[in-house]
Amino acid sequence: MTALLTRAALTDGGRRISLHLADQDHQALILILSHQQGQAPEDEGLLREVSTLGVLSCGTDTDQEDGGRRRWVLTDLAG
Numbered sequence: 001m002t003a004l005l006t007r008a009a010l011t012d013g014g015r016r017i018s019l020h021l022a023d024q025d026h027q028a029l030i031l032i033l034s035h036q037q038g039q040a041p042e043d044e045g046l047l048r049e050v051s052t053l054g055v056l057s058c059g060t061d062t063d064q065e066d067g068g069r070r071r072w073v074l075t076d077l078a079g
Contacts, residue, residue: 001053002030005071008046009034012069026078027056034068043071 002019009017014036022029043060050058050073057074 001050001055001073001075002032004046004050005030005032005073008032008043008071009069012036014068023077026076027074028077029072029074031070031072033070036068043069046071 006017006019009032012034014034016035018033018035020029020031020033022031047058047060053075055073055075058072060069060071062069
């Protein structure tokens with residue numbers, strides 16, 4: 001999951017990305033932020049691919065304050 005999100009963030013054309021990990025109640029949040037200002041490509045194919053990996057939730061949005069796009073996955077660690 002992390003590799004898929006990272007590859008997608010690299011396609012934004014920026015020179016930096018940030019990886020954020022958090023866990024709570026046997027769930028993990030993986031968030032990748034590309035620090036590229038401007039229009040990032042749509043991620044519908046990425047979200048379909050990630051959702052086949054059995055994630056609880058996934059999505060993308062644009063970070064208005066920092067610029068770039070956030071891509072995230074919430075997954076269950078129990079099991």
